[in-house]
Amino acid sequence: MPLYHDDDQAMLAETASQFMAEEGAIAKQLRHWRDRDCKDGFGHGLWKQFAEMGFTGMLVSEDDGGLGMGSYEAGIVLEEIGRNLTPSPFLASSVLAATALKHADNNARERWLPGLVSGDHVYTVAIDEGAKHRPETIKTRAEKSGNGFKLTGQKDFVLHGASSDMLVVAARTSGNDDDADGITLFAVPKDAANMSHDAVRLVDSSMATHTKFDGVELDGDAVIGEVDGGREILNAMLTAGRIGAAAEGVGVASGAMDMTVDYLKQRKQFGKLIGEFQALQHRAAHLYSEVEIARAVTMKAAQLLDGGSEKADLMASVAKAKVAKAAGLAVKEGVQMHGGIGMTDEYDIGLYMKRDRALQEFLGDMYYHAGRVADMSGY
Amino acid sequence: MPLYHDDDQAMLAETASQFMAEEGAIAKQLRHWRDRDCKDGFGHGLWKQFAEMGFTGMLVSEDDGGLGMGSYEAGIVLEEIGRNLTPSPFLASSVLAATALKHADNNARERWLPGLVSGDHVYTVAIDEGAKHRPETIKTRAEKSGNGFKLTGQKDFVLHGASSDMLVVAARTSGNDDDADGITLFAVPKDAANMSHDAVRLVDSSMATHTKFDGVELDGDAVIGEVDGGREILNAMLTAGRIGAAAEGVGVASGAMDMTVDYLKQRKQFGKLIGEFQALQHRAAHLYSEVEIARAVTMKAAQLLDGGSEKADLMASVAKAKVAKAAGLAVKEGVQMHGGIGMTDEYDIGLYMKRDRALQEFLGDMYYHAGRVADMSGY
Amino acid sequence: MSDHEAFRAEVREWLEANCPPEMRQPVKDEDDVYWGGRNATFKNDAQKAWFEACRDKGYTVAEWPEAYGGAGLTPAEGKILRQEMSRIGARPPLSSFGIWMLGPALLKFGTEGQKQKFLNEIARGEIRWCQGYSEPGSGSDLVSMQTFGEDKGDHWIVNGQKIWTSYADEADWIFCLVRTDKENKYQGITFMLFDMTSDGVSTKPIKLISGNSPFCETFMDDVKVPKSYGEDIPGYVGEINRGWDVAKYLLGHEREMISGAGGGDRTAAIGAAMKRMSGELDAVLRAELAMFDVDALAYSAMGEKFLDEMKAGKGHPAQPNMMKYVGTELNKTRHELMMAAGGSRALEWESEETRGGKPARNWLRTKANSIEGGTSEVMLNVISKRILDLPGA
Amino acid sequence: MSDHEAFRAEVREWLEANCPPEMRQPVKDEDDVYWGGRNATFKNDAQKAWFEACRDKGYTVAEWPEAYGGAGLTPAEGKILRQEMSRIGARPPLSSFGIWMLGPALLKFGTEGQKQKFLNEIARGEIRWCQGYSEPGSGSDLVSMQTFGEDKGDHWIVNGQKIWTSYADEADWIFCLVRTDKENKYQGITFMLFDMTSDGVSTKPIKLISGNSPFCETFMDDVKVPKSYGEDIPGYVGEINRGWDVAKYLLGHEREMISGAGGGDRTAAIGAAMKRMSGELDAVLRAELAMFDVDALAYSAMGEKFLDEMKAGKGHPAQPNMMKYVGTELNKTRHELMMAAGGSRALEWESEETRGGKPARNWLRTKANSIEGGTSEVMLNVISKRILDLPGA
Structure with a gap:
């Protein structure tokens, strides 16, 4: 498969680009909700529009009412989300939770998928424990209790946890903290007793929670996949999520870069457009190269995943790390080249820097993923 | 003590600068001996001149016939050596071996120091085992044998080992390979039986050996310091040697930078001096900053060592790593900015790149020393 | 003794x-x-x-x-x-900016009367000053500033806008660059002093990406600035139309101060603190911290050397530009790494645990380091020209 | 099927x-x-x-x-x-450079007679070609070249010097840029073809920092170049004084080729191989290798995308410049890391164990990657101008 959009994908890209630039624009969504101190961190109206566009269920199979598309297509939408800094539960709900629900039995799928596809519901995933992403270690425990389970522990960095109708929670049902086996995924509904959210606003104005499970009672239906067999589903979720986050990061990088290159063509100092200064030209050209490469590897990772390749996991880490490098460079150069006004809240370039930071951290930063590349390569 | 030369040091710097630019110049020494395929890798005549200048014994106490100067002063000479790529046994003999001999008893000092001070002898040290510098592990063993010892093992990267009248060898007299204790230093004369050198030319045209000890018999007099108590002397040697190598690296960096900045003022392309191109200006200015900082930290490390500070060890690693970064940048930018002719053997800039590479590796590269900084800082 | x-x-x-x-x-x-x-x-x-x-x-x-x-x-x-x-x-x-900025300018360029009045007020903490330099169209290219003072004999009528005037909303007086000759770029600026309560002066705080800030925009709308505040107390420093000399001196002084302070936080090694804060570090992050600490510790030695040389009148006079460039770039990297070590907790913007988002706000604030007081690009230009003597720089 | x-x-x-x-x-x-x-x-x-x-x-x-x-x-x-x-x-x-360089130029600009003769000779391996482009004073600024051909009616008399002519000492013929109009910089160059055994042609090998090399200096001293080698076989490609069009086309083609080959060695991850070679790696070096491997593997995906797009006629026509820039810079870094992992053994220049100093010589040779075929600086200029459309670039 060639590494560029086919006709359908090109059409999707155009649609998504237009939609997000209009409906998901910074002024209309990010600044709008932020300036109103919105406790969701995103607009439910836009989420409904996502559903109308078919985005919400794009990874859901056609049998389950979705579009049955792949990670590559989700990446197309996510890149536009990134470019416009559009706040939405798309990554958590439509990529991460949807990937987990693919592995659920019919009952669970019937219970949860229609709400996702219709845009009535918002889901999220609870993976991290502590401030850094280390899914190899899972301490949250689910103990057998009657016909079901009792969940105890704490999850951090749960994206819009307090606004979610259901959380996919990775918990340990057997073994020790660091074991690969013994993990089970649960679909925990928002009204579960003994679950509490400490919601915090993050630097990019999104909301996340520290979520506490203090003996949350779950029945057997809550299990996604097999008991003790959740690691594989978790890994599938992580790979899809990382590639999705990378795709969004490519959009953030591109958006920041385009805005900066435009500025270089407008701002004058010393009687010249600052874009005429060769030192800035070379830095911009280097940045362009990095962003192009980040996009390529993200597309490649998505293609591998969609093709069922074993290499998808490695390439997902490469993509996540490379995008972190490129997008980090894009926002840093963006603010620096904008000079003083780049530091003001009035200009958008700083918003790209904030979003990039949160996205870098989500599902593992470049250091984590570079280390993973080394581990997987055997050194 | 302020971090600049006092009057005596300034005078030494001027003397060393003039001497090395005249007598130690690239055409007169490095190219001269290289093009004649000299098996020593340096000129004994120049070494005699070093002695006449007092350089050979500058770290040797006045009681032992030297100048009783410190690491700071040795650094002044080494920076000029680096700037002119002057091949000599100064670092191995007058810094490393001399530092070890300070810890030797009177007999040994009387035996070895006069030859060093007079320039008649050349010494070296044998520390590394394997291709990377890892002095924490020492496998070469010296076993008790009669009144003396029998030395067995192999040392690598022994600078001009085959041209040396004596080698200071770090060997294990007790304990396991990785133990801190149980190391003893020996002064092994060149005519020792069962010692063999596999001499190789290195990229910078210097000579080094893989030296094999196949049951080398040594009498008790060969011990420098205490039996099993050599680690401390070894560490003292390493610290002095690393600071010395850093100082030489500062010279290499400065020499390469100056040559490059000069070239920027001469070469024309597109109807302009290439030094007028802002992208090159900024890179040159960045390089200047890095070289200045590398010099500062090297001076600081030397001052700390001369002042007997506990921080000298840490700062030696900082200096070695920082100089490696700065000098590596200087030679890379140097060759690139010279363009095609920078790749030719006819121009000197490539010689700086070669010398830098060898120097980077000697006594630990930037990765080793950065790791050491982390270890020593407790993370 | x-x-x-x-x-x-x-x-x-x-x-x-x-x-x-x-x-x-x-x-x-x-x-x-x-x-x-x-x-x-x-x-x-x-x-x-x-x-x-x-x-x-x-x-x-x-x-x-x-x-x-x-x-x-x-x-x-x-x-x-x-x-x-x-x-x-x-x-x-x-x-106070009186101590750091105006004081040194008056000590060098002021009249005896100005020194008696203004320096004593500053030393005694009686008058708080702010600085009117940058304008929206004049950042790195400061001398292109347009705020204009029309000569009315014994006073000027000043109109224009300044930006990045720190604490303008709390300051009592301002020292302010005003164009007094439109024909003459460098020799057409006057370094004026006036009261912030003068009619026509208004300020508006600037919100930064890191949150609220001491910076303001300052608007001057027909502000009357007297040419004299009493005997031997001109309403400007140095000569009329020669304010750029004073401004340049102060910019140099500012860079020296920034570089002199060059020690402090930004030169500290951080690896050990990050481990104390976050526990065991990812191996690659640890390595990045180690490489950073090498740079930071080396820079702190440079800071010491720089100060020693400055005190002794040695060292290149343009060296503060180098110190400012490297110090600010290092500090930005430092906070990038602190954010990485802090993980998702460090992303919090308002939480108690982060004392209102300190890590993230501090991180964002450092991004201005390489812009304010002369951008890194300007520093590199100056090094090229004044230290390396490169052509056309 | x-x-x-x-x-x-x-x-x-x-x-x-x-x-x-x-x-x-x-x-x-x-x-x-x-x-x-x-x-x-x-x-x-x-x-x-x-x-x-x-x-x-x-x-x-x-x-x-x-x-x-x-x-x-x-x-x-x-x-x-x-x-x-x-x-x-x-x-x-x-x-052969006939296949890679002259062939494509003839296919685009040659006469039927030239194609019949020269392409067949190339395809059958009968004639080996070399390329005369750069001169000592004309590197990145190639068009400033001075080798001059004086018009003598049915031939030119060519004088001048070329540099970086690979295998000039083994080649049979040369395709060579020669100035034929001194008044006209771009439209005063002719793309000539002549036999290396012609009187007045001499070559001298260039020794590189990595050792012996295929590169030569080529001197032309009153070399007679015919305007025709037979019917419909001009002694130049394209038109007289329009050789720059051919040269530009070939430079673009060369960059495409370099970037197209962009896969291969330079995009390979190296960490695992370094561990196999050197055993346990220092922790910080391992981290640097990991960060490099991320770049290398990402670039290999870019290489695939680039080739796919090129085949399909998609992608920006100036993209080969980006590929060349990144690929060569990566390859240099790759060899730096290989030298670090190889340690003192990799420093050896002539030893058997290193097959005559291969690691060090290869490392040094890579330094030319970002110079030959257009420097990294020129690549960045082109990206600025043709892709980012920056002013005055």
Whole structure:
């Protein structure tokens, strides 16, 4: 498969680009909700529009009412989300939770998928424990209790946890903290007793929670996949999520870069457009190269995943790390080249820097993923 | 003590600068001996001149016939050596071996120091085992044998080992390979039986050996310091040697930078001096900053060592790593900015790149020393 | 005992007696800093006592002459005082742009009358100053500024807009670059002094990406600036139309100060602190921290060398540009790594655990380091030209 | 079975029958590469057999028309052939600047007579070409070249000096940029073709920092270059004084080729190989390798995307400049890290263990990557101008 959009994908890209630039624009969504101190961190109206566009269920199979598309297509939408800094539960709900629900039995799928596809519901995933992403270690425990389970522990960095109708929670049902086996995924509904959210606003104005499970009672239906067999589903979720986050990061990088290159063509100092200064030209050209490469590897990772390749996991880490490098460079150069006004809240370039930071951290930063590349390569 | 030369040091710097630019110049020494395929890798005549200048014994106490100067002063000479790529046994003999001999008893000092001070002898040290510098592990063993010892093992990267009248060898007299204790230093004369050198030319045209000890018999007099108590002397040697190598690296960096900045003022392309191109200006200015900082930290490390500070060890690693970064940048930018002719053997800039590479590796590269900084800082 | 040792003993004793324990704590919050001025209030008695003791001893501006409110210390003595204050962690008794910026300009360019009036007011914390330099169209290219003062004989009528005037909303007076000759770019600027309560002056705070800030926009709408405030007290520093000389001197001084402060936080190694904060570090992050610490520790040696050379009148006069460039770039990297080590917790923007998002806000704030006081690009231009002597730079 | 599948099967069968096992080994030494030419000799029978089989089949230049010695394959068929050769590790049967450089120029700009003569000679390995572009004073600024051809009616008398002419000492003919109008910078250059045995041509090998090299200086001292070699066979390509168009086309083609090859070694991850070679790696070096491998693997995806887009006529036409820039910079870093992992052993310059200093010589040789074929600086200029559309670039 060639590494560029086919006709359908090109059409999707155009649609998504237009939609997000209009409906998901910074002024209309990010600044709008932020300036109103919105406790969701995103607009439910836009989420409904996502559903109308078919985005919400794009990874859901056609049998389950979705579009049955792949990670590559989700990446197309996510890149536009990134470019416009559009706040939405798309990554958590439509990529991460949807990937987990693919592995659920019919009952669970019937219970949860229609709400996702219709845009009535918002889901999220609870993976991290502590401030850094280390899914190899899972301490949250689910103990057998009657016909079901009792969940105890704490999850951090749960994206819009307090606004979610259901959380996919990775918990340990057997073994020790660091074991690969013994993990089970649960679909925990928002009204579960003994679950509490400490919601915090993050630097990019999104909301996340520290979520506490203090003996949350779950029945057997809550299990996604097999008991003790959740690691594989978790890994599938992580790979899809990382590639999705990378795709969004490519959009953030591109958006920041385009805005900066435009500025270089407008701002004058010393009687010249600052874009005429060769030192800035070379830095911009280097940045362009990095962003192009980040996009390529993200597309490649998505293609591998969609093709069922074993290499998808490695390439997902490469993509996540490379995008972190490129997008980090894009926002840093963006603010620096904008000079003083780049530091003001009035200009958008700083918003790209904030979003990039949160996205870098989500599902593992470049250091984590570079280390993973080394581990997987055997050194 | 302020971090600049006092009057005596300034005078030494001027003397060393003039001497090395005249007598130690690239055409007169490095190219001269290289093009004649000299098996020593340096000129004994120049070494005699070093002695006449007092350089050979500058770290040797006045009681032992030297100048009783410190690491700071040795650094002044080494920076000029680096700037002119002057091949000599100064670092191995007058810094490393001399530092070890300070810890030797009177007999040994009387035996070895006069030859060093007079320039008649050349010494070296044998520390590394394997291709990377890892002095924490020492496998070469010296076993008790009669009144003396029998030395067995192999040392690598022994600078001009085959041209040396004596080698200071770090060997294990007790304990396991990785133990801190149980190391003893020996002064092994060149005519020792069962010692063999596999001499190789290195990229910078210097000579080094893989030296094999196949049951080398040594009498008790060969011990420098205490039996099993050599680690401390070894560490003292390493610290002095690393600071010395850093100082030489500062010279290499400065020499390469100056040559490059000069070239920027001469070469024309597109109807302009290439030094007028802002992208090159900024890179040159960045390089200047890095070289200045590398010099500062090297001076600081030397001052700390001369002042007997506990921080000298840490700062030696900082200096070695920082100089490696700065000098590596200087030679890379140097060759690139010279363009095609920078790749030719006819121009000197490539010689700086070669010398830098060898120097980077000697006594630990930037990765080793950065790791050491982390270890020593407790993370 | 040398004179210096005697002086050190004397300083120690004085500090022991006069610096309250509360004033030996690190500055934590904005109101731990005392800025003086007409509307100043003290946070607590300790702050007041410490300020007044220093003021009376001349220690708010220790190296200024006694006639202008200082203690007339020699540079060597000044260094000893700073060392001793640093040893006990004493806070600065008074912070102000009067001390850092206007004072040095007046000491060099001011009339005796200006020094008597303004320096004493500054030293005693009576008048708080702000600085009117940048304009929206004039950042790195400062000399292109357009705020204009029309000559009306004994006064000017000033119109225009300044930006990045720190604490303009709390300052009493402003020192301000005003164009007084439109035909002459460099020799058409006057360095004016005027009261912020003058008619026609208004300010508007600037919100930064890191949150609220001390920066303001300052608007001047037909502001009347007298040419004289009394005998030998001109309403401008230096000569009319020669304000750029004063401004350039101050910019150099500012860079020196930034680089001189070049030590401090931004040069500290951080790896160990990150491990204490976050526990075991990812291996690659640890390596990045180690490579950073090498740079930071090396830069701190450079800071020491730079200060030593500056004191001794050695070193290249353009070196502060290098120090500013490297120091600010390092500090940005430092905060990038701190954010990485802090993980998702460090992303929090308002939480109690992060004291209102300190890690993230501090990180964002550092991004201005390489913009304010001369961008990194300008620093590199200056190094190219003045140190490396590259053509056409 | 689609046509392509049929073609693939056919190619497989042909390769099986015609590519000797010895020719399926990686190229190790210089004489494993067959360059053709008047004085060519074969290293062994296998090399000869493989070359002749390909020559007779048109596979030395498979996508060229059959009339010019090729096999007339479509691009899709050409790709299949390359894939199948790559699958069995088959060596190129014939390497030459005629194939890579002059051929494409003639295909685009040549007369029918030139194509008939020169392309067939190239395809059959009869004539080995070298390239005369750079001059000592004209590197990045190639168009400033000064080698001059004086018009003598039916011929030129050429004087001047070229540099970086690869294998000039072994080549039979040269394609050479010669100034034919001193008044006209861009439209005063002619792309000439002449025999290296002509009177007045001499060459001198260039020794590089990595050791001996294929590069030469080439001197032209009153060399007579005919304007015609027969009917419809001009002694120059394109028009007189319009050689810059041909040169520019070829430079673009060269960058495309470099970027197209952009895969290969320089994009490979190296961490695992370094560990196999050196044992346990220092922690910080391991981290640096990991960060590099991220870049290398990402670039290899970019290489794939670039080739796919190029084949499909998508992608920005200036993209080869980006590929060349990043690929060469990465390759330099790669060898820096390989030297670090290799330690003191990798420093050896002549030892048997290093096969005559391969690691160090290869490392040094990579430093030219970002100079030859357009410097990184020129690549960045082109990206600024042609892709980012920055002003004055």
